[in-house]
Amino acid sequence: MSSFEGFPNNFSTCQVTDSWSWVGKLTKLYTLGLENTRIKGEFLSFVANLTRLSALSLMGNNFQGEIPGSLFQLKNLEYLDLSSSNLSGFVEFDQFSKLKKLKVLRLSDNKLSLQSKPNLGATFPQLEVLELISCNLTKFPEFLKNQYELSFLDLRNNSIHGRIPKWVWNATRETLFTLHLAHNFLTGFDQNPIILPWQNLDFVDLQSNMLHGSLPIPPQSIRNYVVRDNNYSGDISRSFCNLNNLQALDLSNNSLSGMLPKCLGNSSSLEILDLHHNSFHGSIPQICPGKNSLKMVDLSYNQLQGKVPRSMANCTHLEFLSLGNNQLSDIFPSWLGALPALQYLSLRSNGFHGMIGKPATNHEFPKLCIIDLSNNGFSGKLPSNYLDNWNSMKFVDDENHQIYFRVSPTSKRSNTYADSYDVPYSITTTAKGVELKYDATPYQLRLIDFSSNRFEGEIPAGIIGNLRALHSLNLSNNALTGQIPSSLGNLTALESLDLSQNQLSGRIPGNLAQLNFLAYFNVSHNHLWGPIPLGQQFGTFLEDSYQGNSGLCGKPLSKKCDSSISPPPSIFEEDEDSGFQIALDWYVVLPGVVSGLIVGVVAGNFWTSKNHEWFLEKFSRKRQPRGTRGRRGHRN
Structure with missing residues (x-):
């Protein structure tokens, strides 16, 4: 037998001694892979017997204690992966000098403390891959000075301070393809190079450090350039437009400023453009003017002005578009509805205005799952025709087991280690009464936020009740009138419903109490009246959810409901088709009709028995319209 791989799905957690010692007798093994087999206990001591091993992977187990010295007797090892295996203790890098053939070393995500001697470099094996994620490093290991074949270097999630020394890139200038230095305390590069010195660099990830100064320009070979969450300043060089292989450009959460280069959106290879949380100003350049691959554009939280460029109608691969929190002034960009892959659209907190008209076709925004138009100046009625098109909010995709929404660039790896x-x-977004930030957005989330605009008219009952996959609906701070539709009770996945600060009237539909997942409910500052529904989640909502509605009664309010409670006087002043008068129930109308009828009959008989039939006929015709209105209202 030359190789053996464990079967993670077939093994339960097991002790080393009772399940794996027999492997030590397979002395002719060249490859041993026991990844994620949930082995616990001391390190596999029998591995020392497998002297022919060239590849050993024990990642994803639950060992106790240190890496045994016997491991370093495996002179033929070329591949060693001990990551995520709960190993602890001090490890001297010079021990790996005994493994002269070693090419791949992965020790990430353990409890190890790694130490490097100053004169180690000359004797350390020439690695191609080095992964030391979360290994408690405070500085760059000095043996990197003599690593001339390194293609993949990953030192993420350590505590490396200061500047990136020149000797790190001197040794790997021609060989390095992938560089991960994210989540450290790095402040810059030695000698502040204008262009990064690695000639064949494919992927660089420097996010979440303390890097500052001007933004360094990557080499022509770069595909992914990620420097988010730093303090880079200044503008974006036009040289970025010449990076013909660039697929992902993430400069978000820095202090960059100036105007965006007009050529920035011209690249046919660019798939991710993320510039949010900077200080860019001026207009948005023409994005997707021709052939393009863009899947994500995030320009939110800047100071951009003007209109949404019509060229974005060509971004047929676009899944994510966030233009929120800028100073844009435009009407609703309805032409975005033709984008077949768009799942997320945010125009929040800008100067968008005007009415949202009818869609050009019945297939606008076919895959839209999340839309945020809050804090703008949109007016007119709610866009019911658009709402009716959003099929992704009507049905949950149970066949897709994806956990989070994500954009995955097309794989175009130029090297095995890229x-x-x-x-x-x-x-x-704003949901459940607070502003929420999702670093990773659940794939099942469906959300509509039209809050803080000037929408008016009624909530489209029949259409809104069809959005059964909706998790959050925020229509607050508008001028909506009419009743709360009982069809909202169909939204069985709803977790947050905010209808506050409108002019809604009538009762709170009792069937809303059947929404088992409703964690937030706010109808404050409307013109609602009548008893608050009881049971289920409604027992958890506080008084703040109902304040500003003088006609409401029942828990959690201190005002108790009277069985003879009448609707507000203004109900009789409404037009007969208004929907507010419809709120009268038969238990209020019927006694008045009956008592009026009795008094009328008695009075008629008292006047003259001759006119008895005539009086009843006239009375019946006069009363019928109101009775009909009462029945129509009762059905609603």
């Missing part, structure tokens, strides 16, 4: 940048949707 990496790819997989980006989850990061969104900020």
Whole structure:
């Protein structure tokens, strides 16, 4: 037998001694892979017997204690992966000098403390891959000075301070393809190079450090350039437009400023453009003027002005578009509805205005799952025709087992050790009464936020009740009138419903109490009256959810409901087709009709028995319209 791989799905957690010692007798093994087999206990001591091993992978287990010295007697090892195996203790890098053939070393995500001697470099094996994620490093290991074949270097999630020394790139200038230095305390590069010195660099990830100064320009070979969450300043050089292989450009959460280069959106290879949370100003350049591959555009939280460029109608691969929190002034960009892959659209907190008309076709925004138009100046009625088209909010996709929304660039790896940048949707929205930030957005989330606009008229009952996959609906701070539709009770996945600060009237539909997942409910500052529904989630909502509605009664309010409670006087002043008068129930109308009829009959008989039939006929015709209105209202 030359190789053996464990079967993670077939093994339960097991002790080393009772399940795996027999492997030590397979002395002719060249490859041993026991990844994620949930082995616990001391390290596999029998591995020392497998002297012919060239590849050993024990990642994803639950060992106890240190890496045994016997491991370093495996002179033929070329591949060693001990990552995520709960190993602890101090490890001297010079021990790996005994493994002269070693090419791949992965020790990430353990409890190890790694130490490097100053004179180690000359004797350390020439690695191609080095992964030391979360290994408590405080500086760059000095043996890197003599690593002339390194293609993949990953030192993420350590505590490396200061500047990136020149000797790190001197040794790997021609060989390095992938560089991960994210989540450290790096402040810059030695000698502040204008262009990064690696000639064949494919992927660089420097996010979440303390890097500052001007933004360094990557080499022509770059595919993924990620420097988010730093403090880079200044503008974006036009040289970025000449990076013909660039697929992902993430400069978000820096202090960059100036105007965006007009050529920035011209690239046919660019798939991810993320510039949110900077200080860019001026207009949005013409994005997707020709052939393009863009899947994500995030320009939110800047100071951009003007209109949404019509060229974006050509972004047929676009899944994520966030233009929120800028100074844009435009009407609703309805032409975006033709984008067949768009799942997320945010125009929040800008100067968008005007009415949202009818869609050009019945297939606008076919895959839209999340839309945020809040804090703008949109007016007119709610866009019911658009709502009716959003099939992704009507049905839950049970066949897709994806956990989070994410954008995955097309794989175009130029090297075995090149990496790819997989980006989850990061969104900020208002739900459950607070502003929420999702660093990774759940794939099942369906959300509509039209709050803080000037929408008026009634909530489209029949259409809104069809959005059964909806999790959050925010229509607050508008001028909506009419009743709360009972069809909202169909939204069985609803977790947050905010209808506050409108002019809604009538009762709170009792069937809303059947929404088992409703965690937030706010109808404050409307003109609602009558008893608050009881049971289920409604027992958890506080008084704040109902304040500003003088006609409401029942828990959690201190005002108790009177069985003879009448609707507000203004109900009789409404037009007979208004829907507010419809709120009268038969238990109020019927006694009045009956008592009036009795008094009328008695009075008629008292006047003259001759006119008895005539009086009843006239009375019946006069009363019928109101009775009909009462029945129509009762059905609603």
